[in-house]
Amino acid sequence: MSIISENVAKVKERMHQLRPEGGVKLMAVSKLRTRIEAEEAIAAGVDCLGENWVREAAEKWQNHPPIPLHMIGHLQTNKAKAALDVFDTVDSVDSEHLAHALNRRVADGKILSVMVELNIGEEPNKYGVSPRNLVKFLELGEQWPQLRFDGILTVLPKLVDESRQEIEKVRHLMKETAELWRICKSEGFPWAPLSELSMGMTADYEWALEAGSTQIRLGTILFGPRDYSSV
């Protein structure tokens, strides 16, 4: 067994321990990884792939992978059309402007599955809708008939250290996110079924599973550390 498939197997075991009832999707985040590496993760049984940049994904996936390909990075509106040619879903809708652009670009008669990106920590350097604007943002969904909001995606603040206080802060934000997700779902907007909560990365996925995430997005723990020198 290759190291990548071993890593996938280990994570799946952890998922099973923490969420024995199942229903959680494992996304392999393959940015800055080769197609061969990503294909090993696919063979090991991940549910979907995530990529952060349109150009990298378009080059890597000229042949579409056999599992869904999700856009999870910040998308500039002028790349909306190119993104739709490559990705099955855009999980990083972080502004009205982008929602408009995507809605306009989806082919007639088609519906694009998207997620709204939530900036739960209200970090100034992060994209995403702030928690206090989330319901209002989803209300606007009615004006984008070609988008269906299938979930909420969030990236938690990075731990500044491993202290209990820091860990508690992040875990608390995760619980808040799950609560907000429930509130938004209960609004019952027909254009926003919000069945998914995409939360949890290498550093925090176990807590995310405990908080009720339905989709974890893992890169480093599956493939090893990324080399950003080429970016």
Ligand SMILES: *Cc1c(COP(=O)(O)O)cnc(C)c1O
């Ligand atoms: C890169 C990335 C991930 C994966 O991060 P790891 O810490 O390597 O698991 C997950 N989500 C988003 C939005 C990312 O950009």
